[in-house]
Amino acid sequence: MNTPVFAPWADPDAKPLIRFQNVTKSFGDFTAIDDLTLDIFEREFFALLGPSGCGKTTMMRMLAGFEEPTQGRIELAGRDIAAVPPNKRAVNMMFQSYALFPHLSVWENIAFGLRREGKDKAAIAARVEDMLKLTRLQKFARRKPHQISGGQRQRVALARSLAKAPKLLLLDEPLGALDAKLREDTQFELMDIQEKTGTTFVIVTHDQEEAMTVASRIAVMDEGKIMQVDTPDRIYEVPNSVYVADFIGDVNILDGTLTANGENSFALHYAPDQAPITARSDRPFTDGQSAHLAIRPEKVAIHKEKPEGVDNLLSGEVLDIAYLGNLSTYHVRLPGGQVVKAQIANTRRLSRRDITWEDKVWISWTFTAGVLLDQ
Structure with a gap:
């Protein structure tokens, strides 16, 4: 039996849990959020991704009730939440610092919000035990925060945030304090806990890899605007602009002018005295229009000898090599001065490189490997 694909955003009848409608947020003369419209659905793990100062934390603070929109409307479950104070919203926020009480045990930290709500002792105990089990912290229940590791503290903060069963959990750079592994x-x-609880998670991060790993959808932001909202695979494979292509992962961008050479087929003239590159696109382009070809390094093959029968073949010289353990990235300078990166998986142990610095090489990619962009 096939499991149905989770994609409420593709269902025209699905009602969003969160709706930003033409929201603007200004601080004096500075516009942090600029006429932003966005829907987020129940059970989503949604990522707000962008560089520092792009407005993602301001969006989260408006959802939490710590800021109010200057213009526009924010709805939670169909209700305008502008007049609802932070402590009355079905929303919880987990901060980067975790903000645990150092004098309280793990158990008491998790119980804190439930006690504030006046729940009876048996209900509190049962809920805390559920949260300890969910986050695998049963053994640490009686310890204080300074007696456990950073990763365990992170799980305590998560358990405390989920204890009150919020409709929505906001996570502000929640993994920033942890080491890479x-x-x-x-x-x-986090993904496992989100799936088990069914809580809607909205995470703010500037880490592209983190967003690509955890999120059902990603909103890529810049200067208070959303540049693209889509699933991680489409953000990576079908970016809608050079900004998004460049922000997510590694990419080569070749600029030039286009001429049509068939149905949905174009020639990109990227350098004088060089044969044009061919590319496919369903987007409409006109002859003579400026365009950008975005192509991921892993889609570029590198050859010592000139291959036959390939769609796009360019000659060049190896300028640099980055060895990353599982991958090697070759920086190849073309005759026009452009540098194109080709990435090869290191499937065998390297005893001697076939291709090294200053070698004359050929690079190639298929007709459909790149994405033509007009902005």
Whole structure:
């Protein structure tokens, strides 16, 4: 039996849990959020991704109730939440610092919000035990925060945030304080917990890899605007602009002018005295239009000898090599001065490189490997 694909955003009848409608947020003369419209659906793990100062944390603070929109409307479950104070919203926020109470045990930290709500002792105990089990912290229940590791503290903060069963959990750079290996492990724990609880998670991050790993959808932001909202695979494979292509992962961008050479087929003239590159696109382009070809390094093959029967073949010289353990990236300078990166998986142990610095090489890619962009 096939499991149905989770994609409420593709269902025209699905009602969003969160709706930003033409939201603007200004601080004096500075516009942090600029006429932004966005829907986020129940059970999504949604990532707000962008560089520092792009407005992603401001969006989260408006959802939490710490900021109010200057213009526009924010709805949660169909209700305008502008007049609802932070402590009355079905929303919880987990901060980067975790903000645990140092004098309280792990158990008491998780119980804190439930006690504030006046729940009875048996209900609190049962809920805390559920949260300890969910986050695998039963053994550490009586310890204080300083007696456990950074990753465990992160799980305590998560358990405390989920204890009150919020409709929505906001995570502000939640893994920023962890080292790389622990961050990677914790990403998968977060995904597992989100799936088990069914809570809608909205995460703010500037880490592209983190967003690509955990999110059902990603909103790539810049200067208070959303540049693209889509699933991680489409953001990576079908970016809608040079900004998005360049922000997510590694990419080669070749600029030039286009001429049509068949149905949905174009020639990109990228350098004088060089044969044009051919590329396919369903987007409409006109002859003579400026365009950019975005192509990922892993889609570029590198050859010592000139191959036959390839769609796009360019000659060049190896300028640099980056050895990354599992991958090697070759920086190849073309006759026009452009540098194109070709990435090869190191499937065998390297005893001697076939291709090295200053070698004359050929690079190639298929007709459909690149994405033509007009902005």
